[in-house]
Amino acid sequence: MLQSRFVRETMTSIEEWIKQLRILDPKRVRVYEAFVDTVNMEINGKIYCNVKPRRPFPYTHPEYIIFFAEDDTELGILTDYRKLDRMSRKRLERVLKIIYYIPQIKRIIKLDTTKSRYEWEIETDKGVVVIKTWSRCTRWLPNGKLLIYDVDGNVYIVEDISKLDPKSRAYLDIVA
Amino acid sequence: MIKIGDEESSIEYFPSTEELPAVISNILEENEEVVASIKSDISDLKYGEDTLVLTNKRVLVVRDNNIIRNISLKEIESVEVNRYVGSLVLKAKTESGIKSLISYTRTRAKYFEKIIMLINDLTLNQIPYYIVRKHLKEQVEEINRKNSKRKILARMISFAKPFWHLMVATLALMMFSTIIGLLPPYLMKILIDQVLVPQKNFHLLMYIVLGLLSINLTLTILGVINGYLSLKLNQSLTYRIRKILFEKLQRLSLAFYDKYSTGSLISRIVDDVNRVQTFLTQSLGLIIIDITTIAFIGVILFSLSSWLSLIALIPIPVSYIGTTIYRKFSRRYYHRLWRKWSYVITVLTENITSNIVVKTFGKEKDMFKKFTRSLTEFIGMNFSVFKFEQKFWPAIGFSFTISSLLIWWIGGLKVLSGELSLGSLTAFTSYMWRFYQPINRLVNNLRVLQRATISGERIFEIIDADLEVKDEDDAQDFEFKGHIEYKKVWFTYDGIYYALRNVNLKVKPGEHIGIVGPSGSGKSTLVKLLLRLYEPQRGDILIDGVKINKIKLEAIKRQVAIVMQNPRLFSASIAENISLGKENVTLEEIITAAKAAKAHDFIMKLPEAYDTHVGLNGSRLSGGEKQRIAIAAAILKNPKILILDEPTSALDAITEEEVTEAIDNLTRGRTTFIIAHRLSTLRNVDKIIVMDRGGIVEEGTHEELMKKDGLYKKLYESQFKGFLKQQKKVEEIVAK
Numbered sequence: 001m002l003q004s005r006f007v008r009e010t011m012t013s014i015e016e017w018i019k020q021l022r023i024l025d026p027k028r029v030r031v032y033e034a035f036v037d038t039v040n041m042e043i044n045g046k047i048y049c050n051v052k053p054r055r056p057f058p059y060t061h062p063e064y065i066i067f068f069a070e071d072d073t074e075l076g077i078l079t080d081y082r083k084l085d086r087m088s089r090k091r092l093e094r095v096l097k098i099i100y101y102i103p104q105i106k107r108i109i110k111l112d113t114t115k116s117r118y119e120w121e122i123e124t125d126k127g128v129v130v131i132k133t134w135s136r137c138t139r140w141l142p143n144g145k146l147l148i149y150d151v152d153g154n155v156y157i158v159e160d161i162s163k164l165d166p167k168s169r170a171y172l173d174i175v176a
Numbered sequence: 177m178i179k180i181g182d183e184e185s186s187i188e189y190f191p192s193t194e195e196l197p198a199v200i201s202n203i204l205e206e207n208e209e210v211v212a213s214i215k216s217d218i219s220d221l222k223y224g225e226d227t228l229v230l231t232n233k234r235v236l237v238v239r240d241n242n243i244i245r246n247i248s249l250k251e252i253e254s255v256e257v258n259r260y261v262g263s264l265v266l267k268a269k270t271e272s273g274i275k276s277l278i279s280y281t282r283t284r285a286k287y288f289e290k291i292i293m294l295i296n297d298l299t300l301n302q303i304p305y306y307i308v309r310k311h312l313k314e315q316v317e318e319i320n321r322k323n324s325k326r327k328i329l330a331r332m333i334s335f336a337k338p339f340w341h342l343m344v345a346t347l348a349l350m351m352f353s354t355i356i357g358l359l360p361p362y363l364m365k366i367l368i369d370q371v372l373v374p375q376k377n378f379h380l381l382m383y384i385v386l387g388l389l390s391i392n393l394t395l396t397i398l399g400v401i402n403g404y405l406s407l408k409l410n411q412s413l414t415y416r417i418r419k420i421l422f423e424k425l426q427r428l429s430l431a432f433y434d435k436y437s438t439g440s441l442i443s444r445i446v447d448d449v450n451r452v453q454t455f456l457t458q459s460l461g462l463i464i465i466d467i468t469t470i471a472f473i474g475v476i477l478f479s480l481s482s483w484l485s486l487i488a489l490i491p492i493p494v495s496y497i498g499t500t501i502y503r504k505f506s507r508r509y510y511h512r513l514w515r516k517w518s519y520v521i522t523v524l525t526e527n528i529t530s531n532i533v534v535k536t537f538g539k540e541k542d543m544f545k546k547f548t549r550s551l552t553e554f555i556g557m558n559f560s561v562f563k564f565e566q567k568f569w570p571a572i573g574f575s576f577t578i579s580s581l582l583i584w585w586i587g588g589l590k591v592l593s594g595e596l597s598l599g600s601l602t603a604f605t606s607y608m609w610r611f612y613q614p615i616n617r618l619v620n621n622l623r624v625l626q627r628a629t630i631s632g633e634r635i636f637e638i639i640d641a642d643l644e645v646k647d648e649d650d651a652q653d654f655e656f657k658g659h660i661e662y663k664k665v666w667f668t669y670d671g672i673y674y675a676l677r678n679v680n681l682k683v684k685p686g687e688h689i690g691i692v693g694p695s696g697s698g699k700s701t702l703v704k705l706l707l708r709l710y711e712p713q714r715g716d717i718l719i720d721g722v723k724i725n726k727i728k729l730e731a732i733k734r735q736v737a738i739v740m741q742n743p744r745l746f747s748a749s750i751a752e753n754i755s756l757g758k759e760n761v762t763l764e765e766i767i768t769a770a771k772a773a774k775a776h777d778f779i780m781k782l783p784e785a786y787d788t789h790v791g792l793n794g795s796r797l798s799g800g801e802k803q804r805i806a807i808a809a810a811i812l813k814n815p816k817i818l819i820l821d822e823p824t825s826a827l828d829a830i831t832e833e834e835v836t837e838a839i840d841n842l843t844r845g846r847t848t849f850i851i852a853h854r855l856s857t858l859r860n861v862d863k864i865i866v867m868d869r870g871g872i873v874e875e876g877t878h879e880e881l882m883k884k885d886g887l888y889k890k891l892y893e894s895q896f897k898g899f900l901k902q903q904k905k906v907e908e909i910v911a912k
Binding site for chain 1: 749751752763764765767768769771772779780784785786787789811812814
């Protein structure tokens with residue numbers, strides 16, 4: 001049912017709505033303890049346990065974090081978690097690294113194009129791995145980064161193509 | 177015989193008396209002019225030809241040179257079409273009743289639409305004849321100008337104008353390579369006659385070998401340079417034509433897109449552009465070079481031996497006739513082959529996509545049989561094509577062998593009798609093969625020219641299409657308050673049916689208007705005109721008192737938003753799709769808009785959240801999710817006028833509730849049109865308008881309309897029949 005005639009008198013602009021967002025001051029946020037995928041933390045002097053940090057823009061703005069309470073209530077938004085104190089940042093990053101397990105490709109050692117799949121041997125920041133992808137497996141992000149999805153839906157990222165060696169770039173030319 | 181869909185029998189404007197049935201010229205009065213004529217493809221209940229002739233005074237229908245209808249334009253109120261299965265009947269509405277004029281198949285309908293509009297302009301719309309005549313004459317001249325084959329060729333060549341230097345360079349290089357390529361046989365003649373036969377002149381032998389080496393080296397280098405230049409020319413030209421086409425397509429109104437299928441437009445941008453580009457970059461140059469080469473080698477052959485040259489010409493007519501016949505029949509064979517292959521693919525696709533049906537009905541064996549049978553038929557067709565080809569190519573090849581053997585026989589006799597040197601005979605045979613090559617290529621390239629001209633026509637059809645909706649010179653841009661008025665608006669998509677008839681409507685700023693009515697009553701058309709996706713034929717639409725065609729399109733696009741039943745998303749991330757509503761958007765704005773649209777929660781549950789790629793047309797999201805993303809984009813756009821075209825009709829009850837909440841946030845304080853089938857969603861709007869057959873038949877609030885015994889009440893009761901029955905029962909029980 002649409003809004004009644006009384007409450008829709010004035011147009012709500014996006015600016016007014018933005019005011020309702022709970023943007024957090026990094027100086028008033030502290031992460032005390034990090035578990036596998038949750039943290040215990042203090043926000044504006046109040047302690048919260050088993051908080052779930054989430055990135056709304058995991059590839060384009062990984063610094064942007066939204067914190068959710070155990071019951072999925074939104075606790076607030078941190079526009080740049082890197083502004084947290086050193087220890088809080090370190091603890092939070094540990095959790096984020098498991099929630100966003102996105103190996104960074106450093107080198108492409110081998111690329112076989114057999115059948116309708118590609119088989120890659122890649123060196124990542126998390127070690128050397130052999131992955132299989134479909135022929136259409138890449139996605140360019142607006143910030144110039146390249147994502148590669150394997151057949152199982154795992155994601156790998158190339159942060160800066162120009163920093164790859166010529167052989168890896170030549171391999172990427174085949175698929176991207 | 178009547179050809180269904182024969183392009184040549186389309187409408188003729190201002191035809192000459194020779195083009196009309198003889199009886200017409202006998203009955204034309206003074207100052208009476210034939211405006212147009214059109215032939216039908218049904219006559220007297222069978223395939224046949226009746227001719228409808230429109231003059232500035234009357235409409236005539238001729239069958240077998242007899243006039244079977246003769247109605248003055250003064251008598252006609254309007255003309256309209258009745259559509260049936262496989263046929264259409266054109267009728268004239270007159271004071272004395274409706275009179276049938278002519279029948280035709282659906283294939284001819286598109287041509288008849290033009291004459292219907294013309295007759296209605298002169299009758300229904302009361303446009304003076306001199307204005308219709310002037311417009312028509314201009315149109316005919318424009319069509320003639322555009323359709324002239326020579327002009328099309330010239331216009332096609334004009335695409336390459338910015339790259340003329342590349343064209344000249346490639347042509348010059350090709351010409352130079354061809355001339356150099358003609359030298360080796362002549363050097364061979366010198367080698368045989370002056371070195372090998374007399375067994376002397378060592379130095380000459382060395383020079384000739386070095387000469388042949390240099391020629392080959394030069395040809396290789398020229399080939400590489402030419403390859404590079406050709407590629408550059410190809411790519412630049414394709415880029416230019418596609419850019420022109422794409423720009424034009426973006427500016428064309430929806431009326432244009434209604435006329436062409438997506439496939440047809442894509443085929444023009446991809447296939448037709450390729451054909452024109454191939455012709456301009458390859459075939460055109462080759463045609464010039466081949467004509468020059470044929471003339472050049474012809475002179476050499478005749479200078480070497482005129483008798484042998486005549487024999488060399490024998491296979492040319494055989495090859496030409498053989499190839500022409502082959503092309504005519506091969507098309508049928510290859511079409512059959514393509515059909516068989518297409519059937520194999522159909523069976524395969526059916527088996528994969530409907531696998532669940534195949535399995536649940538236990539039809540695996542049947543499908544297997546069907547597939548193997550289709551494969552066997554395809555293989556059989558391949559053999560038929562092979563057999564057919566063997567009837568032509570060996571025979572054509574044999575004619576060349578006979579000619580070449582004759583040349584060796586007669587030439588050999590001439591060499592033995594001393595009339596011809598051995599070198600001349602060797603050079604002759606070598607040049608002879610180089611003579612056949614450009615002839616064959618020329619025949620092929622002339623066909624390429626033919627096909628490219630057709631493609632050119634199809635490309636220019638888009639480029640020359642009229643921009644029905646464009647900014648007037650004095651169009652203004654201003655901030656809308658949201659006051660809207662429709663004044664006696666008439667609109668037709670096809671010139672036959674009026675989707676809107678004399679619509680009058682006034683909407684105050686911030687008012688919410690519900691639009692209801694049966695399918696095809698004109699609800700969507702009403703709002704499409706507000707977005708200026710089409711122009712009304714008659715009447716005016718005003719925003720804040722300014723006629724819509726005097727408002728800049730940019731201003732309308734910026735301040736009017738539409739949320740459709742099945743919103744289309746771009747193949748990009750969720751964040752990018754939401755950002756479509758505003759430039760330079762911040763992350764906070766994206767999140768806020770998504771929250772207002774009740775989309776934030778489901779987005780955050782996706783592992784890649786706002787960076788999730790939605791897939792082609794949002795295929796990775798559900799209907800409700802797509803709807804909420806579209807609403808978020810609309811919220812970000814902050815429009816003054818909002819159109820909701822059945823935004824919740826495709827959703828389940830739970831999703832509908834969430835989307836409705838999102839819509840509440842979006843519509844607050846904005847002039848809003850809500851088209852809805854579910855009348856329950858309209859109970860709180862300020863005014864409901866009820867549409868039927870293109871007109872507004874009722875207007876008022878829900879309560880007011882329910883008091884009337886009209887269409888709205890009927891629609892409402894039909895939707896709530898079950899519910900009302902139950903309510904009545906409850907009331908009865910309570911009363912007892």
